[in-house]
Amino acid sequence: MDVGSSSARTVAACVIGGIVLGASVVALHLGGGSAAPTLPPVEALRRRFRRRRRPVRVYMDGCFDMMHYGHCNALRQARALGDELVVGVVSDDEITANKGPPVTPLHERMKMVRAVKWVDDVIPDAPYAITEEFMNKLFNEYNIDYIIHGDDPCLLPDGTDAYALAKKAGRYKQIKRTEGVSTTDIVGRMLLCVRERPASDNQNHSSLQRQFSHGHGQNIDHSGSGSGTKISHFLPTSRRIVQFSNSRSPGPDSRIVYIDGAFDLFHAGHVEILRLARELGDFLLVGIHTDQTISSTRGPHRPIMNLHERSLSVLACQYVDEVIIGAPWDISKDMITTFNISLVVHGTIAENMDYTEGDSNPYAVPIALGIYHKLESPLDITTSTIIRRIVSNHEAYQKRNEKKEASEKKYYDSKSFVNGG
DSSP states (O other): OOHHHHHHHHHHHHHHHHHHHHHHHHHHHHTOSOOOOOOOOHHHHHHHHHHHSOOOEEEEEEOOTTOOHHHHHHHHHHHHTSSEEEEEEEOHHHHHHHTOOOSSOHHHHHHHHHTBTTOOEEEEEEOSSOOHHHHHHHHHTSOOOEEEEESSOOBOTTSOBTTHHHHHTTOEEEEOOOTTOOHHHHHHHHHGGGSOOOTTOOOOHHHHHHHHHTTOOSSOBTTSOSSSOBOOOOOOOHHHHHHHSOOOOOOTTOOEEEEEEOOTTOOHHHHHHHHHHHTTSSEEEEEEEOHHHHHHHHOTTOOSSOHHHHHHHHHTBTTOOEEEEEEOSSOOHHHHHHTTEEEEEEESOOSOOGGGSTTOOTTHHHHHHTOEEEEOOSSOOOHHHHHHHHHHTHHHHHHHHHHHHHHHHHHHHHOOOOSOO
16 A cells, blocks of 8 residues: 555545534534533533522521620521521511510611621511511512521410411421520619619628629519519520630731720620721720629629620620630730730720729720720710610510510420520
Protein backbone atom coordinates (compact mmCIF):
# COMPACT_ATOMS: atom_id res chain seq x y z
CA MET A 1 0.00 0.00 0.00
CA ASP A 2 1.17 3.48 -0.87
CA VAL A 3 2.24 5.22 2.33
CA GLY A 4 1.27 8.67 1.01
CA SER A 5 -2.28 7.68 0.08
CA SER A 6 -2.74 5.90 3.47
CA SER A 7 -1.72 9.05 5.34
CA ALA A 8 -4.09 11.14 3.25
CA ARG A 9 -7.00 8.78 4.07
CA THR A 10 -6.13 8.99 7.80
CA VAL A 11 -6.11 12.78 7.75
CA ALA A 12 -9.41 12.87 5.84
CA ALA A 13 -11.01 10.49 8.36
CA CYS A 14 -9.87 12.68 11.23
CA VAL A 15 -11.22 15.81 9.57
CA ILE A 16 -14.58 14.20 8.84
CA GLY A 17 -14.75 12.78 12.40
CA GLY A 18 -14.00 16.21 13.82
CA ILE A 19 -16.75 17.80 11.75
CA VAL A 20 -19.27 15.18 12.87
CA LEU A 21 -18.27 15.59 16.52
CA GLY A 22 -18.43 19.36 16.28
CA ALA A 23 -21.86 19.20 14.69
CA SER A 24 -23.07 16.90 17.47
CA VAL A 25 -21.86 19.30 20.16
CA VAL A 26 -23.57 22.24 18.45
CA ALA A 27 -26.77 20.23 18.12
CA LEU A 28 -26.71 19.35 21.80
CA HIS A 29 -26.04 22.97 22.73
CA LEU A 30 -29.00 24.14 20.69
CA GLY A 31 -31.21 21.39 22.13
CA GLY A 32 -31.76 19.68 18.80
CA GLY A 33 -31.41 16.05 17.73
CA SER A 34 -31.73 12.93 19.81
CA ALA A 35 -28.10 12.47 20.73
CA ALA A 36 -27.21 10.72 23.98
CA PRO A 37 -27.45 13.10 27.00
CA THR A 38 -24.28 14.47 28.57
CA LEU A 39 -23.59 15.26 32.24
CA PRO A 40 -24.68 18.83 33.17
CA PRO A 41 -22.02 21.30 34.30
CA VAL A 42 -21.22 21.46 38.04
CA GLU A 43 -22.72 24.95 38.42
CA ALA A 44 -25.99 23.76 36.86
CA LEU A 45 -26.11 20.92 39.37
CA ARG A 46 -25.52 23.36 42.19
CA ARG A 47 -28.33 25.63 40.99
CA ARG A 48 -30.65 22.68 40.68
CA PHE A 49 -29.76 21.50 44.21
CA ARG A 50 -30.32 24.97 45.64
CA ARG A 51 -33.74 25.09 44.00
CA ARG A 52 -34.63 21.76 45.59
CA ARG A 53 -33.09 22.72 48.98
CA ARG A 54 -34.94 25.97 49.64
CA PRO A 55 -34.31 27.25 53.19
CA VAL A 56 -36.99 26.20 55.66
CA ARG A 57 -38.60 29.41 56.87
CA VAL A 58 -40.46 29.45 60.16
CA TYR A 59 -42.70 32.12 61.63
CA MET A 60 -43.31 33.05 65.22
CA ASP A 61 -45.37 35.97 66.47
CA GLY A 62 -45.87 37.62 69.81
CA CYS A 63 -46.40 40.83 71.73
CA PHE A 64 -42.80 40.81 73.04
CA ASP A 65 -43.84 43.40 75.61
CA MET A 66 -41.03 44.15 78.06
CA MET A 67 -38.95 41.62 76.19
CA HIS A 68 -37.10 39.18 78.44
CA TYR A 69 -34.95 36.06 78.20
CA GLY A 70 -38.06 33.86 78.01
CA HIS A 71 -39.02 35.54 74.73
CA CYS A 72 -35.44 35.15 73.50
CA ASN A 73 -35.36 31.46 74.37
CA ALA A 74 -38.61 30.93 72.48
CA LEU A 75 -37.08 32.59 69.42
CA ARG A 76 -33.95 30.45 69.80
CA GLN A 77 -36.05 27.28 69.84
CA ALA A 78 -38.13 28.45 66.88
CA ARG A 79 -35.01 29.23 64.85
CA ALA A 80 -33.72 25.70 65.52
CA LEU A 81 -36.79 24.29 63.72
CA GLY A 82 -35.81 25.93 60.43
CA ASP A 83 -33.12 27.81 58.53
CA GLU A 84 -34.63 31.30 58.73
CA LEU A 85 -36.84 32.85 61.40
CA VAL A 86 -39.41 35.52 60.59
CA VAL A 87 -41.00 37.20 63.61
CA GLY A 88 -44.35 38.99 63.69
CA VAL A 89 -44.68 41.76 66.29
CA VAL A 90 -48.30 42.39 67.31
CA SER A 91 -49.57 45.98 67.08
CA ASP A 92 -50.32 48.15 70.10
CA ASP A 93 -54.05 48.20 69.28
CA GLU A 94 -54.26 44.41 69.00
CA ILE A 95 -52.50 43.95 72.34
CA THR A 96 -54.81 46.44 74.04
CA ALA A 97 -57.89 44.71 72.64
CA ASN A 98 -56.78 41.21 73.63
CA LYS A 99 -54.61 41.59 76.74
CA GLY A 100 -54.64 45.17 77.96
CA PRO A 101 -52.31 48.12 77.30
CA PRO A 102 -48.70 47.27 76.40
CA VAL A 103 -45.90 48.68 78.52
CA THR A 104 -43.56 49.26 75.58
CA PRO A 105 -44.80 50.75 72.28
CA LEU A 106 -44.40 49.01 68.93
CA HIS A 107 -41.30 50.92 67.77
CA GLU A 108 -39.42 49.91 70.93
CA ARG A 109 -40.58 46.30 70.66
CA MET A 110 -39.43 46.20 67.04
CA LYS A 111 -35.92 47.31 68.05
CA MET A 112 -35.83 44.64 70.73
CA VAL A 113 -36.90 41.81 68.42
CA ARG A 114 -34.58 42.86 65.58
CA ALA A 115 -31.64 42.80 68.00
CA VAL A 116 -32.13 39.14 68.97
CA LYS A 117 -29.40 37.10 67.31
CA TRP A 118 -31.70 34.29 66.16
CA VAL A 119 -34.07 36.58 64.21
CA ASP A 120 -33.69 36.95 60.43
CA ASP A 121 -36.67 39.18 59.56
CA VAL A 122 -39.45 41.07 61.35
CA ILE A 123 -43.06 41.84 60.36
CA PRO A 124 -44.58 44.86 62.16
CA ASP A 125 -48.25 45.15 63.12
CA ALA A 126 -48.88 41.41 63.01
CA PRO A 127 -52.40 40.33 64.01
CA TYR A 128 -52.93 38.77 67.44
CA ALA A 129 -54.82 35.85 65.88
CA ILE A 130 -53.70 33.99 62.76
CA THR A 131 -56.50 34.71 60.29
CA GLU A 132 -56.86 32.76 57.06
CA GLU A 133 -55.94 35.85 55.05
CA PHE A 134 -52.78 36.49 57.06
CA MET A 135 -51.84 32.79 57.05
CA ASN A 136 -52.05 32.68 53.24
CA LYS A 137 -49.91 35.83 53.13
CA LEU A 138 -47.29 34.11 55.28
CA PHE A 139 -47.28 31.03 53.06
CA ASN A 140 -47.36 32.80 49.68
CA GLU A 141 -45.54 36.11 50.20
CA TYR A 142 -43.11 35.29 52.98
CA ASN A 143 -42.59 31.63 51.95
CA ILE A 144 -43.24 30.43 55.48
CA ASP A 145 -43.21 26.67 55.95
CA TYR A 146 -44.29 26.40 59.59
CA ILE A 147 -45.91 28.57 62.25
CA ILE A 148 -44.42 28.17 65.73
CA HIS A 149 -45.82 28.74 69.22
CA GLY A 150 -45.11 27.60 72.77
CA ASP A 151 -46.84 24.78 74.60
CA ASP A 152 -48.87 27.25 76.69
CA PRO A 153 -52.34 27.89 75.21
CA CYS A 154 -52.97 31.19 73.42
CA LEU A 155 -56.70 31.89 73.63
CA LEU A 156 -58.66 34.74 72.12
CA PRO A 157 -61.23 36.69 74.21
CA ASP A 158 -63.96 34.37 72.88
CA GLY A 159 -62.04 31.33 74.14
CA THR A 160 -60.93 30.00 70.74
CA ASP A 161 -57.37 28.95 69.87
CA ALA A 162 -55.41 31.72 68.12
CA TYR A 163 -53.50 29.08 66.12
CA ALA A 164 -56.41 26.83 65.16
CA LEU A 165 -56.09 27.54 61.41
CA ALA A 166 -52.36 26.83 61.34
CA LYS A 167 -52.94 23.53 63.14
CA LYS A 168 -55.72 22.59 60.74
CA ALA A 169 -53.43 23.32 57.78
CA GLY A 170 -50.78 20.98 59.20
CA ARG A 171 -48.24 23.80 59.29
CA TYR A 172 -47.96 24.24 63.06
CA LYS A 173 -45.05 23.29 65.31
CA GLN A 174 -44.76 23.62 69.06
CA ILE A 175 -41.87 24.55 71.32
CA LYS A 176 -41.41 24.41 75.07
CA ARG A 177 -42.35 27.44 77.12
CA THR A 178 -39.44 28.90 79.10
CA GLU A 179 -40.03 28.33 82.78
CA GLY A 180 -39.58 31.02 85.40
CA VAL A 181 -40.46 34.24 83.64
CA SER A 182 -43.31 36.04 81.92
CA THR A 183 -44.25 39.64 81.31
CA THR A 184 -47.05 39.14 83.84
CA ASP A 185 -44.50 38.12 86.46
CA ILE A 186 -42.20 41.07 85.73
CA VAL A 187 -45.07 43.58 85.83
CA GLY A 188 -46.09 42.03 89.14
CA ARG A 189 -42.61 42.68 90.52
CA MET A 190 -42.83 46.34 89.54
CA LEU A 191 -46.33 46.74 90.93
CA LEU A 192 -44.75 46.26 94.33
CA CYS A 193 -43.54 49.85 93.94
CA VAL A 194 -47.07 51.13 94.56
CA ARG A 195 -48.07 48.71 97.32
CA GLU A 196 -47.96 50.27 100.74
CA ARG A 197 -45.95 48.44 103.35
CA PRO A 198 -47.20 48.24 106.92
CA ALA A 199 -45.61 50.63 109.42
CA SER A 200 -44.29 47.65 111.33
CA ASP A 201 -42.35 46.48 108.28
CA ASN A 202 -38.78 46.47 109.53
CA GLN A 203 -37.23 44.27 106.88
CA ASN A 204 -33.56 44.99 106.36
CA HIS A 205 -31.99 46.40 103.20
CA SER A 206 -30.89 43.10 101.63
CA SER A 207 -34.23 41.45 102.41
CA LEU A 208 -36.15 44.20 100.60
CA GLN A 209 -33.81 43.96 97.62
CA ARG A 210 -34.23 40.21 97.49
CA GLN A 211 -38.01 40.56 97.80
CA PHE A 212 -38.34 42.96 94.87
CA SER A 213 -35.76 41.22 92.69
CA HIS A 214 -37.49 37.84 92.99
CA GLY A 215 -41.06 39.12 93.02
CA HIS A 216 -41.84 38.53 96.70
CA GLY A 217 -44.75 40.77 97.69
CA GLN A 218 -46.96 40.90 100.71
CA ASN A 219 -49.05 38.18 99.09
CA ILE A 220 -46.55 35.38 98.52
CA ASP A 221 -47.51 32.23 96.66
CA HIS A 222 -44.85 29.55 96.99
CA SER A 223 -46.57 27.34 94.43
CA GLY A 224 -45.94 29.96 91.78
CA SER A 225 -49.42 29.52 90.35
CA GLY A 226 -51.84 31.49 92.50
CA SER A 227 -52.96 35.09 92.47
CA GLY A 228 -50.60 37.77 93.66
CA THR A 229 -46.98 38.29 92.77
CA LYS A 230 -45.07 35.02 92.50
CA ILE A 231 -41.63 33.87 93.47
CA SER A 232 -39.45 33.57 90.38
CA HIS A 233 -39.45 30.05 88.91
CA PHE A 234 -36.17 30.73 87.13
CA LEU A 235 -33.60 27.99 87.69
CA PRO A 236 -30.30 28.96 86.04
CA THR A 237 -28.37 26.12 84.44
CA SER A 238 -25.02 25.94 82.67
CA ARG A 239 -26.80 24.45 79.64
CA ARG A 240 -28.98 27.53 79.22
CA ILE A 241 -25.97 29.84 79.39
CA VAL A 242 -24.18 27.75 76.75
CA GLN A 243 -27.28 27.88 74.50
CA PHE A 244 -27.25 31.68 74.65
CA SER A 245 -23.47 32.12 74.38
CA ASN A 246 -21.45 32.81 71.25
CA SER A 247 -18.70 30.43 70.21
CA ARG A 248 -16.43 33.15 68.86
CA SER A 249 -13.44 34.54 70.74
CA PRO A 250 -11.44 37.71 70.12
CA GLY A 251 -8.30 37.43 68.03
CA PRO A 252 -4.89 38.58 69.34
CA ASP A 253 -5.22 41.89 67.46
CA SER A 254 -8.95 42.44 68.06
CA ARG A 255 -10.11 45.82 69.28
CA ILE A 256 -12.09 44.85 72.38
CA VAL A 257 -14.68 47.34 73.61
CA TYR A 258 -15.98 47.11 77.19
CA ILE A 259 -19.24 48.51 78.55
CA ASP A 260 -20.79 47.74 81.92
CA GLY A 261 -24.06 48.30 83.74
CA ALA A 262 -27.06 46.72 85.40
CA PHE A 263 -29.03 46.07 82.19
CA ASP A 264 -32.12 45.62 84.35
CA LEU A 265 -35.43 45.21 82.46
CA PHE A 266 -33.41 44.98 79.23
CA HIS A 267 -34.95 47.61 76.95
CA ALA A 268 -34.53 49.45 73.65
CA GLY A 269 -32.18 52.01 75.23
CA HIS A 270 -29.82 49.19 76.18
CA VAL A 271 -29.99 47.70 72.68
CA GLU A 272 -29.12 50.99 70.98
CA ILE A 273 -26.13 51.80 73.20
CA LEU A 274 -24.80 48.25 72.72
CA ARG A 275 -25.15 48.65 68.97
CA LEU A 276 -23.08 51.85 69.01
CA ALA A 277 -20.49 50.31 71.33
CA ARG A 278 -20.07 47.29 69.02
CA GLU A 279 -19.41 49.58 66.05
CA LEU A 280 -16.33 50.95 67.81
CA GLY A 281 -14.43 47.68 67.74
CA ASP A 282 -14.22 44.04 66.70
CA PHE A 283 -15.46 42.44 69.93
CA LEU A 284 -17.94 43.72 72.52
CA LEU A 285 -17.45 42.61 76.13
CA VAL A 286 -20.29 43.51 78.50
CA GLY A 287 -19.92 43.62 82.27
CA ILE A 288 -23.10 42.91 84.25
CA HIS A 289 -23.11 44.10 87.85
CA THR A 290 -24.20 41.90 90.73
CA ASP A 291 -27.55 42.24 92.49
CA GLN A 292 -25.76 43.52 95.60
CA THR A 293 -23.88 46.20 93.67
CA ILE A 294 -27.08 47.46 92.04
CA SER A 295 -28.99 47.41 95.30
CA SER A 296 -26.30 49.48 97.02
CA THR A 297 -26.21 52.10 94.27
CA ARG A 298 -29.86 52.27 93.17
CA GLY A 299 -31.93 51.38 96.18
CA PRO A 300 -33.36 48.38 98.02
CA HIS A 301 -35.96 47.48 95.37
CA ARG A 302 -33.40 46.98 92.63
CA PRO A 303 -32.66 45.07 90.55
CA ILE A 304 -36.02 43.82 89.35
CA MET A 305 -34.40 41.00 87.37
CA ASN A 306 -31.69 38.98 89.09
CA LEU A 307 -28.13 38.59 87.80
CA HIS A 308 -28.69 35.41 85.77
CA GLU A 309 -31.89 36.73 84.20
CA ARG A 310 -30.13 39.93 83.17
CA SER A 311 -27.14 38.01 81.82
CA LEU A 312 -29.28 35.90 79.49
CA SER A 313 -31.10 38.96 78.12
CA VAL A 314 -27.79 40.62 77.27
CA LEU A 315 -26.31 37.42 75.79
CA ALA A 316 -29.26 37.13 73.40
CA CYS A 317 -28.42 40.49 71.83
CA GLN A 318 -26.68 40.16 68.47
CA TYR A 319 -24.26 43.03 69.22
CA VAL A 320 -22.80 41.29 72.28
CA ASP A 321 -19.88 38.87 71.97
CA GLU A 322 -19.24 38.01 75.62
CA VAL A 323 -20.41 38.96 79.12
CA ILE A 324 -18.79 39.08 82.53
CA ILE A 325 -21.41 37.74 84.94
CA GLY A 326 -20.97 39.74 88.13
CA ALA A 327 -18.56 42.41 86.86
CA PRO A 328 -16.79 44.60 89.43
CA TRP A 329 -18.01 48.15 89.96
CA ASP A 330 -14.50 49.61 89.58
CA ILE A 331 -12.55 48.89 86.41
CA SER A 332 -8.98 48.07 87.42
CA LYS A 333 -5.73 48.02 85.45
CA ASP A 334 -5.53 44.25 86.03
CA MET A 335 -8.99 43.74 84.55
CA ILE A 336 -8.08 45.81 81.47
CA THR A 337 -4.94 43.71 80.98
CA THR A 338 -6.67 40.38 81.63
CA PHE A 339 -9.33 40.97 78.98
CA ASN A 340 -7.06 42.98 76.64
CA ILE A 341 -9.57 45.84 76.65
CA SER A 342 -8.86 48.56 74.09
CA LEU A 343 -11.71 50.94 74.89
CA VAL A 344 -14.11 51.48 77.79
CA VAL A 345 -17.39 53.22 76.94
CA HIS A 346 -20.41 54.56 78.83
CA GLY A 347 -23.65 56.13 77.62
CA THR A 348 -24.87 59.65 78.38
CA ILE A 349 -28.22 58.30 79.63
CA ALA A 350 -28.05 56.11 82.73
CA GLU A 351 -29.78 55.59 86.07
CA ASN A 352 -27.08 57.26 88.14
CA MET A 353 -24.89 59.76 86.31
CA ASP A 354 -23.23 61.02 89.50
CA TYR A 355 -20.57 58.29 89.42
CA THR A 356 -17.88 60.88 88.52
CA GLU A 357 -18.46 62.84 91.72
CA GLY A 358 -16.14 62.37 94.68
CA ASP A 359 -13.15 60.07 94.83
CA SER A 360 -14.90 56.86 93.80
CA ASN A 361 -15.15 57.19 90.02
CA PRO A 362 -15.30 53.56 88.75
CA TYR A 363 -13.82 54.70 85.42
CA ALA A 364 -10.81 56.48 86.92
CA VAL A 365 -8.26 53.96 85.59
CA PRO A 366 -9.48 53.86 81.94
CA ILE A 367 -9.75 57.67 82.02
CA ALA A 368 -6.13 57.92 83.22
CA LEU A 369 -5.05 55.47 80.51
CA GLY A 370 -6.83 57.53 77.84
CA ILE A 371 -9.10 54.65 76.76
CA TYR A 372 -12.41 55.97 78.11
CA HIS A 373 -15.09 57.23 75.72
CA LYS A 374 -18.56 58.61 76.43
CA LEU A 375 -21.23 57.57 73.90
CA GLU A 376 -24.22 59.74 73.11
CA SER A 377 -27.22 57.55 74.01
CA PRO A 378 -29.67 57.38 71.08
CA LEU A 379 -32.76 56.86 73.28
CA ASP A 380 -33.76 58.58 76.51
CA ILE A 381 -34.94 55.37 78.18
CA THR A 382 -33.84 53.85 81.48
CA THR A 383 -35.15 51.10 83.75
CA SER A 384 -36.86 53.84 85.76
CA THR A 385 -38.68 54.91 82.59
CA ILE A 386 -40.24 51.45 82.32
CA ILE A 387 -41.15 51.40 86.01
CA ARG A 388 -42.80 54.84 85.74
CA ARG A 389 -44.96 53.58 82.87
CA ILE A 390 -46.24 50.80 85.11
CA VAL A 391 -46.72 52.98 88.18
CA SER A 392 -48.54 55.75 86.29
CA ASN A 393 -51.10 53.26 84.97
CA HIS A 394 -50.92 50.64 87.70
CA GLU A 395 -54.67 50.03 87.94
CA ALA A 396 -54.89 48.99 84.27
CA TYR A 397 -51.83 46.76 84.61
CA GLN A 398 -53.18 45.26 87.84
CA LYS A 399 -56.34 44.21 85.99
CA ARG A 400 -54.29 42.87 83.10
CA ASN A 401 -52.15 40.85 85.50
CA GLU A 402 -55.11 39.38 87.35
CA LYS A 403 -56.56 38.13 84.08
CA LYS A 404 -53.23 36.70 82.90
CA GLU A 405 -52.44 35.10 86.26
CA ALA A 406 -55.59 32.99 85.96
CA SER A 407 -54.43 31.54 82.62
CA GLU A 408 -50.90 31.01 83.97
CA LYS A 409 -52.30 29.15 86.98
CA LYS A 410 -54.20 26.88 84.60
CA TYR A 411 -51.01 26.27 82.61
CA TYR A 412 -48.95 25.35 85.67
CA ASP A 413 -51.72 23.13 87.08
CA SER A 414 -52.04 21.09 83.89
CA LYS A 415 -48.53 21.27 82.43
CA SER A 416 -46.64 18.13 81.51
CA PHE A 417 -43.05 17.51 80.45
CA VAL A 418 -42.15 18.73 76.96
CA ASN A 419 -38.79 17.69 75.55
CA GLY A 420 -36.49 20.48 74.42
CA GLY A 421 -36.16 24.02 75.68
